[in-house]
Amino acid sequence: MMMQSIVSRAVKGALLGTLATATLVSGVAVAEEEVSQDVERIEVTGSRIKRTDMETASPLVVISSESIEKGGFNSVQDVLDNLSQNSGGSMSQQEVHGFTPAASSVNLRGVGAGRVLTLINGKRVPKYPFAAGGTDNFVDTANMPLGAIERIEILTTGASAIYGSDAMGGVINIILKKDVDETTVKYRFSDTEDGGMQRNNISFLTGTSNDSSNVTFFVEYDDREALKGTDRPEWGTDLIPGNAYAGYSSYGATLYNPDDSVRETLSQEECTDRGLKFRDDGRCGFDRSQMRDFMPEQQRLSTMINFTRELSADHQLYGRMDYTHSEVYTEIEPATFGDNDFMFDVVGDDVIVKSQDFPDMQQTITGAAAAGSTAFGGDFAGAEDGEYYYTRRLLEMGPRRTDFETNNFSFLTGLEGYLTEEIEYDLSWSFARQKVNTVSEGSPTVQGMFDYIVSDGGHSMLEEISAEDAAAMGYQGNKRGESTLSVISFGISGDAWELPAGPISYAAGVEYAREWFFSADDSFTSIGGVLGKGGSSAEGSRKQYAGYAEFAIPVIDELVVTAAGRYDYYDDLSDVGGRFTPQVSFEYRPMDELLLRGLYAETFRAPDMQRLFGDPTRAYSTVIDTPRCEASGDPDSPECQKIDSLPITIGANPDLKEETGTNWNLGVVWDYEGWNLSVDYWSVEIDDLVNDPSAQYILDHADAFADKIERDANGELVQVNTQAINMSSQETSGIDFSASYLLETRNLGDLKFTLDGTFLTKWEEQLTAESDPIDVLGGEDSAPKLRANFTTGWTYDDIGVNLLVKYIDSYHGQNKDNFIDWGIDDEFDVEVDSHVEVNLMGSYNYDAWRFTGGINNLFDAEPEIDQTQSSWPHYNRGYYNVVGREFYLSAEVTF
Helix, strand or coil, rough: HHHHHHHHHHHHHHHHHHHHHHHHHHHHHHHHHHHHHCCCCCCCCCCCCCEEECCCCEEEEEEEEHHHHHHHCCCCCHHCCCCCCCCCCCCCCCCCCCCCCCEEEEEEHCHHHHHCCCEEECEECCCCCCEECCCCEEEEEEEHHEEEEEEEEEEECCCHHHHHHCCCCCCEEEEEECCCCCEEEEEEEEEEHHHHHHHCEEEEEEEEEEECEEEEEEEEEECCCCCCHHHHHCCCCCCCCCCCCCCCEECEEECCCCCCEEEEEECCCHHHCCCECCCCCCEEECCCHHCCEEEEEEEEEEEEEEEEECCCCCCEEEEEEEEEEEEEEEEECCEHHHHHHCEEEEECEEEEEEECCCCCCEECCCCCCCCCCCCHHCCCCCCCEEEEEEEEECCHCEEEEEEEEEEEEEEEEEEEEEEECEEEEEHHHEEEEEEEEEEEEEEEEEHHHHHHHHHHHHHCCCCCCCCHHHHEEEEEEEEEEEEEEEEEEEEEEEEEECCCEEEEEEEEEEEEEEEEEEEEEEEHHHHEECCCCCCEEEEEEEEEEEEEEEEEEEEEEEEEEEEEEEEEEEEEECCEEEEEEEEEEEEEEEEEEEEEEEEEEEEECCHHHHHHHHEEEEEEEEECCHHHHHHCCCCHHHHHHEEEEEEEEEECCCCCEEEEEEEEEEEEEEEEECCEHHHHHHHHECCCCCCCCCCHHHHHCCCCHHHHHHCCCCCCEEEEEEHHHHCCCEEEEEEEEEEEEECCCCCCCCCEEEEEEEEEEEEECCCCCCCCCCCCCCCCCCCCCEEEEEEEEEECCEEEEEEEEEEEECCCCHHHHHHHHHHCCCCCCCCEEEEEEEEEEEEEEEECCEEEEEEECCCCCCCCCCCCCCCCCCCCCCCCCCCCEEEEEEEEECC
């Protein structure tokens, strides 16, 4: 109810400002009556029809700017991370060694970030031009200014009948501030107890009005330092205690025989002196994670200007323009050199150095394998015939650094008002473009490395590389990406066809959209000229035409049935073409305090642009060869050891077709004497699911993906193809619940309690139409069944205190079944523990000033380790982070 009143007041203020000033003096009484009527009808996310209440057949979570402040959140992503409906966890900027470390997204209902529609003021925004995992397009939430937000509305059901593609798991609608007639300056500072990630944020919001116009201007600057592995040494290491797979990388400095046994490695003393780590197996390795960022450094500048202009009593011109510039700087461990790069083929007394990727790049070093030879530092003296290889961490190249520069620009203009006394209209055109440019360094060129190896009679890769040689082989690469979206829409709404229980309300309209994008590495990287890096490019465009209609029919006084439908047609996509999606819902109010609601909606999602038009890309993944490991029957056998850098192929598939799905929701809302309770049962089903299963997932289900696994004649893994496919189906279901109570006292202030959460009852995936369903909740690599938040807030005059308790349930470890089969589940915990974090915030108002301060993660809760997870950091970054206890203070003044 508090959320509803906030929104109602905002709508009322806007209408009073626009309607009352446009009315002649002689018509003041009539204008006041019209204002009163208009305030009763508001448009909320999930429907185009203006209604009298925010509680409708479609469950809606509303997070006001006041609630954002009370939660202590630093960013839009922090707010969305905390949603209990974020069942699948978020893709955050913690993925510093992934494809999109400068961006983030949210995953409602576990259906994937690209299947949640993100809007700003009800309008679509372009997708991030670099795809997550090389294939998944999504909307970036990392660069949205928090201070410009009035509220966030989250529709927790599918809504393709209203909005078209992508709304399979829900809709996030970010509502920006407007119609401001005062000036506010705010400064916020935060820092962590253990160091790293210090943050400064300053914002300026102002506006001015006259009898017919309003202009609002906003600017925000945010500066966040990096959180480095060395800031959290207990987590910033490959050797995290308690995890079965935790161990230093084997890529230190080692020469291997053709049978993969060690021919030579650095001594323990020399290994340590070089900053490497000597492993228990006698090889010189490396601690990669201490040189990684947990969160990258970021600077962001955001500006926004919006305006409204009364053209007449019935027509208003409106517009918005915003621009964001951000720079994200990431740093990870130095590049590697290994058998994927060069082989050293001993033939008699000679050694042939040859590139794995460029067959013509080879050279024979005569006599390098002869007894007593000093070529390659004598590494091959007296060696038998066969192919040898080094593994090497190229410390001399320094860390791999990437600077991401992002520029977001959007423009919106439109007309709204009344065509007649009964018909409202809205005509708008929006244009948005997102550009991302990256500059990276720290990797050598293939040619430069080859020239170094074969020069001076052959350099041993066990020897240190001089600074001059390292600089000579280094390369500065770049990648550019751009995503653009242009949308023209026209809609009408109103009442028609009076029935005994009231008029039928309707909304109808048409839309035209054009979307185009490109992403490309520099030409040298694209041809594989940089060691250990693959390049890719993608470019494409498509047009979309849509028409929609929605009707709210009052069957009886207490029952309203709403029917909606939308037809979308995609040009230049023969596998998609046209798609009609219907939706039907009901609202039954047997008494004013009680609402019973239900909804059935069909959904669809057109394939990602990247997945249709992108080029296949080479990458690397850390995996366990599950089929060979299981065949060995011994978890300690060599077949069960992790492979640090397995080549994988990722990228597009032009044969993809659209995904289709259904949403169900049944719920009850009760509002009585300070209590507000709601319970909703929901179900989300998706067929022809497009996904890019990880290399480990493919190996764990090798029977279903045999055609994606490539092995050599000895059965050794060569590569795994992880390109996107239509993977059949996924079904999730659960219960959303919310309860709040407001206790108002005369002398002790007001106290409010709120509990909301999501309990998953089902999460099943089916790899193919013929395969058995996989129980994600009951099996490996599962998700927490319960996520919940409890908030209690106390306000007294100018003082406020708020406590937020966040809970994430326990769940099964990534490799639980294997650990049980191997009989080591008594040695390692196969369950991930539940997690609790507490945020505390306090505020004080003094005249025009407002002061706030707080502690996030009050009890310094750490991430919950998964002792069975094979890859660093051995906890799920979609749910947790290592920020630790964080303090913040802010001051703002309004005048």
